[in-house]
Amino acid sequence: MVDGFTSGLHDMKEDVFLGYLNSLKQQAPDNFLDFLMNYKPGNTTTGLDNMEMTCLQWIKKPWSHKLVWLLYVEIAICKYGWSPKLSEIGSKALAKYYDSFDISWQLISSTPYYATRNAETVKFLQKLANTSNSCPSGMLTSTSRKTTELLLRTLQHDGLYATLKLLIPHDSAERIAHFESHPLKRINLSLQSRPGYIKIDDANLYYLWICIIVFYLTRRLPHQYYASFWTDRLGKARIQKLTANQMLGIDWTSLRKEPLATEEQVVVASILLDLLKYFNSKIHGMKKGKEKDKQLGYFMSVVWTLMDFMKHLDYMTTQQL
Incomplete structure (x- = not known):
């Protein structure tokens, strides 16, 4: 327990x-x-x-x-x-x-009762958000990590759909969690559209969605859940070394032995593409410096993960993206 x-x-x-x-x-x-x-x-x-x-x-x-x-x-x-x-x-x-x-x-x-757990989880997220709003900016890192850990514990405890509903609009959560039975074969996902009580920095946002992808495909969290050093290393990594560092992305060949179903391919590709758009928008127009280097690190990690994932896509799947 x-x-x-x-x-x-x-x-x-x-x-x-x-x-x-x-x-x-x-x-x-x-x-x-x-x-x-x-x-x-x-x-x-x-x-x-x-x-x-x-x-x-x-x-x-x-x-x-x-x-x-x-x-x-x-x-x-x-x-x-x-x-x-x-x-x-x-x-x-x-x-x-x-x-x-x-x-x-x-x-x-x-x-x-799930409904009560969900309501209490939202209240706790709101408490974390309110704490960060009333504290110095340095508290955001602590709030972000606690928010991420709470969402990952919810993922492990209540599953994918319950967690997605806390993060993104309900229609997007429905399409991801139940894509195979959804009449629409395209997912319009926006990581920008998250509730105000989700106070999370970009390092943890990246890590959270990588964990969600792994859980979606395997029904279990990565072995390194929840490791703050992972996101620290991601932020400090040199961009040119990211493609050689598989810990910063997903090693698709070791994740699943059997081929991915078409709906799984579409869901994962949609999430990665939205992550790519998100981090691309963050670095656009940003001046050179440590913050831009960090954002480029996240962006290149998504690029590496997506490019490697493309090797596992069917032709028909690419037509749906």
Whole structure:
């Protein structure tokens, strides 16, 4: 269940936190591991009273840490499910750690109803956007990474269509997610048309859409999800070296062994072409400098990925683009 415990270990000694986990493990009921392995949002189990009481004692200590609160929220999710009691505990946790990404995500992902999860995800995205609007410009990078990670977790948790609806107009999301049954055989996609609550920089925008393409074709995220160093490296890479660096694009030969279906070819090509148009518009008229070098890096990465992808296109597919 826990996606992000390790994200807080940089400011808490790992051996201390592992001590907490071992202490709780000794109090867990015999079936607890099986419950976690088969957990679905809304599920509950019994025998967690001692674990809950231990967490309550820890969070009252002066040395309490947000990871301890995250443990408490986890136990509450398992004990109370989606309920007013969990909402009460979650509110207390977020009152203590307003900006905790992992506490917010655990509460969202524990919701058994998609419509509610979607609404809570939008609220969280809006909170991230509002935070970036009221903070110095340097906060945009942090907001962008959190936004990207939230969207990728949503992709993994709720699938392609749910994520696309958060990013682009619903008709475009419908055409991508259900292209094979859509009467129109052309996708008009514009990456510029994203909601105001999506605060994301171009490095993460590129990475996000590459991940979406991989997920669309394989139903799983890339092995490097979510790695901030990946986008850092993309921004710093020399343009002339990009074509030799496959980590910055997609290695189509290793992605899928079987040929791509026609609808898959059209969807992927449409996304890559729109990425190409997006980054081309960003560098148009831009003066020389570090920012233009970064934008050229993204642009050339898309060019390399698209050119390599063209080798896998059928002739009939190219007529639809």
